[in-house]
Amino acid sequence: MSKLAALVSGILFGIGLALSGMTNTAKVQGFLDLFGDWQPDLAFVMGGALLISLGATPFILQRSKPIFAEAFSLPASAVIDRRLIGGGVLFGIGWGLVGYCPGPAIAALAYGTESTVVFIAAMLAGMGLAKLLKLA
């Protein structure tokens, strides 16, 4: 059941990413182009997603455990440090350069374009590099 739940959640997520325009890098860069020809689309995507997550998360976490697992696995850290900010800056630079963040880039693999595959390969290499250099 946990495999099915993960698959269904992933499919819903992928539908949302494609439907919302998040897999369209021109739209994402248009959102980040605040001082140019700003396209507010992504703010509505974030708004829609947060409407659900802000509303439902407290009710879900009130339960003693998830439906198909023994316990909730939530990030324990609440620290706001240089790593959080530095990592956020590096990620934001990469996001702005091309318009892909991890979720939409993975979903866009469905389009079978070379640039998306190259982006994912470089992203995985970057993750490996962070591990190798003991940055994460």
Add this chain to the structure above:
Amino acid sequence: MTAYILPTIGGLFIGLAAMSLLASLGRVAGVSGIVWGAITGPDRQWRVYFVGGLIVGAWLLHTLSGMAIPAPPEAPLWLIVVAGLFVGIGTRIGSGCTSGHGVCGIGRRSARSLIATLTFISAGIITVFILRHVLGLGL
């Protein structure tokens, strides 16, 4: 206003997906962490199914709705490689991306995730500003 209906509905789907993963498996739907965990473990199985679902979901949406597949990024391949490296390194150091911090973390009212989200959106805005309005590149 109708231009923002699809982004909003898409956002609702993303929120629903994140809540479905939280309620069923008790996991945060942070894609950068899930992808990395799908490769390195532990608990690789559900992560692989989730990542596969992302691709299937996007494929289904375009196939069933007939919505046009967006044009691939215009950036040259070397810049795509640089961007991918930055995204990969940054999301590991900063413990998450748009989904984990932006949707799930803020949903849990995590100040850490709110700060992370404001940081990467600001960095993205500055990057696009420099690309388009300082360097004058139409990327």
